[in-house]
Amino acid sequence: MNLFDVRVREAWPDQAEQVLGLIRGQVDPNEFRSVREWVRECYHPPSKHERIAYALNELLSACGVEAVFAESDDKWPAFEYLNMGDTYDVTLIYSGGKWSVGTWGDYAEAMGL
Numbered sequence: 001m002n003l004f005d006v007r008v009r010e011a012w013p014d015q016a017e018q019v020l021g022l023i024r025g026q027v028d029p030n031e032f033r034s035v036r037e038w039v040r041e042c043y044h045p046p047s048k049h050e051r052i053a054y055a056l057n058e059l060l061s062a063c064g065v066e067a068v069f070a071e072s073d074d075k076w077p078a079f080e081y082l083n084m085g086d087t088y089d090v091t092l093i094y095s096g097g098k099w100s101v102g103t104w105g106d107y108a109e110a111m112g113l
Contacts, residue, residue: 007101032058035051039051067081070113079108
């Protein structure tokens with residue numbers, strides 16, 4: 001078991017298997033109603049990580065998927081995260097094609113944002 005798995009299991013013990021399954025591709029994000037409804041509304045299909053984030057949002061009862069941009073005119077976010085209600089609540093962060101566990105406030109500070 002790697003450190004990411006340990007952190008997921010500590011943060012969300014009841015949902016850890018589904019969280020890890022979504023991230024590893026073992027659980028289809030389209031199994032989640034919110035994802036199916038969202039995809040039906042989109043002209044272009046959302047990316048895989050976007051659908052996973054949306055499923056995780058439903059699974060963990062988060063307050064939405066948010067993005068942080070390094071510069072106001074950037075086209076792509078520096079990172080995305082699940083809004084758990086507070087800047088320093090533990091959450092899932094997506095950056096550079098990888099998921100991590102931490103607080104988005106600490107992550108932004110470490111990036112110098």
